[in-house]
Amino acid sequence: MSEAIGYERVGDIAILAANNPPVNALGHDVRNGLVDGIARAEADGAKAVLIYGEGKTYFAGADIREFGKPPTQPFLPDVCTRIEASPLIVVSALHGTALGGGLEIALGSHFRIAVPTARVGLPEVLIGVMPGAGGTQRLPRLVGVDVAVDVITSGRQIGAKEALAMGVLDRVVEGTPREIGLAYAQELLDSGAERRAISEMPAPEAVDFDALYNMVLQKGRGQIAPALAVRGVQACCELPFEEGMKRERELFMELMASDQRQGMIHAFFSERAVGKLPELKGVAPRNLNAVGVIGGGTMGAGIATAALLSGLSVVMLEMTAEAAEAARGRIESNLGGALKRGKLSQAQFEDLTTKALTLATDYAALGDVDLVIEAVFEDMGVKKQVFTQLDAVCKPGAILASNTSYLDINEIAACTKRPADVIGLHFFSPAHVMKLLEVVVADKTAADVVATGFALGNRLKKTSVRAGVCDGFIGNRILSTYRTCADHMILDGATPYQIDKALTDFGFAMGPYAVADLAGLDIGWAVRKRKRAEGVDPRARDFTYADKLCEDGHFGQKTGTGYYVYQAGKRAGVPNPDVMPLIEADRAAQGLTPRDFSDDEIVRRYMAAMVNEAAKVVGEGIARRPLDVDVTLLYGYGFPRYRGGPLKWADMVGLPGLLSDMQDWAKEDGYFWQPAPLLEELVAEGRTFDDLNKETA
Numbered sequence: 001m002s003e004a005i006g007y008e009r010v011g012d013i014a015i016l017a018a019n020n021p022p023v024n025a026l027g028h029d030v031r032n033g034l035v036d037g038i039a040r041a042e043a044d045g046a047k048a049v050l051i052y053g054e055g056k057t058y059f060a061g062a063d064i065r066e067f068g069k070p071p072t073q074p075f076l077p078d079v080c081t082r083i084e085a086s087p088l089i090v091v092s093a094l095h096g097t098a099l100g101g102g103l104e105i106a107l108g109s110h111f112r113i114a115v116p117t118a119r120v121g122l123p124e125v126l127i128g129v130m131p132g133a134g135g136t137q138r139l140p141r142l143v144g145v146d147v148a149v150d151v152i153t154s155g156r157q158i159g160a161k162e163a164l165a166m167g168v169l170d171r172v173v174e175g176t177p178r179e180i181g182l183a184y185a186q187e188l189l190d191s192g193a194e195r196r197a198i199s200e201m202p203a204p205e206a207v208d209f210d211a212l213y214n215m216v217l218q219k220g221r222g223q224i225a226p227a228l229a230v231r232g233v234q235a236c237c238e239l240p241f242e243e244g245m246k247r248e249r250e251l252f253m254e255l256m257a258s259d260q261r262q263g264m265i266h267a268f269f270s271e272r273a274v275g276k277l278p279e280l281k282g283v284a285p286r287n288l289n290a291v292g293v294i295g296g297g298t299m300g301a302g303i304a305t306a307a308l309l310s311g312l313s314v315v316m317l318e319m320t321a322e323a324a325e326a327a328r329g330r331i332e333s334n335l336g337g338a339l340k341r342g343k344l345s346q347a348q349f350e351d352l353t354t355k356a357l358t359l360a361t362d363y364a365a366l367g368d369v370d371l372v373i374e375a376v377f378e379d380m381g382v383k384k385q386v387f388t389q390l391d392a393v394c395k396p397g398a399i400l401a402s403n404t405s406y407l408d409i410n411e412i413a414a415c416t417k418r419p420a421d422v423i424g425l426h427f428f429s430p431a432h433v434m435k436l437l438e439v440v441v442a443d444k445t446a447a448d449v450v451a452t453g454f455a456l457g458n459r460l461k462k463t464s465v466r467a468g469v470c471d472g473f474i475g476n477r478i479l480s481t482y483r484t485c486a487d488h489m490i491l492d493g494a495t496p497y498q499i500d501k502a503l504t505d506f507g508f509a510m511g512p513y514a515v516a517d518l519a520g521l522d523i524g525w526a527v528r529k530r531k532r533a534e535g536v537d538p539r540a541r542d543f544t545y546a547d548k549l550c551e552d553g554h555f556g557q558k559t560g561t562g563y564y565v566y567q568a569g570k571r572a573g574v575p576n577p578d579v580m581p582l583i584e585a586d587r588a589a590q591g592l593t594p595r596d597f598s599d600d601e602i603v604r605r606y607m608a609a610m611v612n613e614a615a616k617v618v619g620e621g622i623a624r625r626p627l628d629v630d631v632t633l634l635y636g637y638g639f640p641r642y643r644g645g646p647l648k649w650a651d652m653v654g655l656p657g658l659l660s661d662m663q664d665w666a667k668e669d670g671y672f673w674q675p676a677p678l679l680e681e682l683v684a685e686g687r688t689f690d691d692l693n694k695e696t697a
């Protein structure tokens with residue numbers, strides 16, 4: 001018998017206890033152990049079987065590491081069927097997270113009991129597949145089409161209370177899964193309960209599945225898994241159980257073979273790998289109880305909100321008492337959102353805004369904090385003044401962090417006597433909402449300061465990526481290049497609207513010009529002015545229409561007009577009629593004849609620019625691994641998760657083709673299309689970005 005499933009008899013009950021840390025994933029040994037365990041219980045004269053998980057959870061799902069490899073017997077659907085077919089009463093006792101294949105094992109059992117903290121769900125669509133072990137056949141029989149489609153297409157986790165109300169669980173009881181499972185199994189035996197196989201229950205009535213399929217497909221912005229899962233539920237309603245199982249398996253295998261599955265599983269493992277850095281192994285972070293935030297604008301207030309919500313106390317420093325009060329207003333309004341959504345009670349809200357938050361206008365108030373994050377105006381002179389003052393007032397060992405999005409942290413650190421304590425913590429706005437945190441490590445930053453940056457990220461529930469110092473770090477540096485590529489396409493004949501549409505069709509949450517309107521067009525304007533002042537290479541193409549747009553007062557959403565015109569109450573805008581004449585004038589002034597761009601070419605160029613700059617960022621060591629870039633773009637820039645990230649996407653479409661396209665385009669603009677040395681190297685050696693991820697794993 002496999003060691004992954006323990007066997008024990010307690011009276012008439014055989015106990016199958018899973019022991020496959022950390023999450024009892026249903027790998028080959030576990031599946032084998034379950035099949036053997038059921039057979040042994042039957043041969044052993046037991047009357048009931050209890051299945052539960054040792055450690056922190058019931059089965060959290062199929063073993064994702066086996067995906068993409070040839071499947072080995074026994075297959076998971078057969079394990080569920082074997083459990084269900086047993087003449088003994090089978091009870092599953094759930095705790096932790098009974099997800100995916102885990103919930104499917106529970107649905108193959110005849111009765112389900114759980115502890116109140118247990119969570120269940122079918123999150124397969126979140127890794128690019130769909131339930132493939134009876135989930136789409138059994139769940140609708142138990143809870144009906146509407147609930148099943150919601151659970152399966154959203155992939156969301158459901159608390160025990162809700163699952164009980166839905167009918168997924170039969171009982172919710174305090175205790176350990178072993179205790180409550182044994183008591184329930186005994187009670188079922190004592191009351192003479194009969195086994196209850198879901199596959200033998202009638203299927204629900206069919207609904208208009210074509211309409212449902214189309215709706216789900218549209219909602220998924222190009223993701224196919226949720227829509228195919230609807231077809232699985234359809235099979236439940238329209239076919240006998242065994243045939244429905246076959247259809248589910250076909251759909252599942254189709255998704256298993258898809259690029260989207262590869263992309264989403266890459267995202268799953270990458271987001272878990274970003275925080276694992278060899279240099280931080282065994283390095284303890286410094287203590288964090290109180291943090292200071294300098295500057296209470298949108299960014300500073302967002303950072304303060306996130307810190308307060310994580311239980312840290314916050315000293316908010318502003319220049320004047322009025323500015324400090326305005327910062328309080330922003331923080332209260334952010335926290336008010338959490339209050340409204342029921343994430344905070346009124347008492348907690350009061351505590352956070354009165355006890356945990358202190359307003360100050362004097363640097364001396366920062367004397368006791370463990371870490372300070374400045375979010376003041378992006379100007380090196382201003383930052384240096386702030387850090388000189390911090391150096392004077394902060395206690396020894398306090399960490400001094402800058403939220404700059406592009407300035408040189410080495411230069412900032414050099415104006416203090418403690419450069420080892422200086423780090424960049426680059427949040428994304430609104431900072432209490434956006435998941436990404438770039439932890440920017442300067443030349444002299446101490447390892448335990450880096451570890452504290454990651455610990456803070458964890459505490460604030462962010463996904464943190466290590467970045468080196470350069471203009472824009474990982475994310476904004478790459479953004480600046482692909483935005484430039486889009487601007488070039490506009491000069492050559494594309495429109496901002498066509499570019500936005502091509503990229504949202506590709507799966508981006510928003511196109512670059514809609515994003516620019518949201519962020520404020522003055523930001524890009526300021527960057528262009530700064531770069532021109534620093535001196536632009538004469539070979540770089542330049543353009544003026546975007547500056548003119550700003551000169552005319554179109555700053556994007558905040559002024560109601562930018563590339564789009566925003567009508568009150570509507571989130572999406574309509575094209576601003578002032579934009580195309582400015583573009584046409586710019587083209588005419590530069591003697592350019594506009595040409596047509598297909599959507600495919602737009603995506604190809606935009607993505608190539610992104611991949612090329614990303615390869616430079618990895619080659620220069622600004623990002624440690626390709627996966628760090630992928631996670632940055634996924635979490636901070638709306639990159640479609642089902643494509644895995646730009647470098648995973650590049651691997652899947654093929655690096656040689658991308659390089660040869662760039663070499664072609666370089667004939668027209670050799671300055672912009674300079675291939676990254678790392679890309680050339682990988683192509684020459686026939687390797688991929690993911691090979692690099694594996695080498696550094």
Ligand code: COA
Pocket residue numbers: 022023025060061062063064065097099100101102123124127269272
């Ligand atoms: N297969 C293989 N490994 C898995 C896994 C799975 N289904 N689920 C989690 N793991 C691994 C993680 O990669 C991680 O490994 P690491 O420590 O080497 O990085 C470890 O288990 C712990 O997972 P983590 O996510 O860090 O722990 P958590 O407590 O925050 O969350 C889960 C636990 C189960 C909620 C979460 O891992 C999850 O959502 N897993 C996927 C569940 C799923 O999609 N199941 C459906 C598959 S059919």
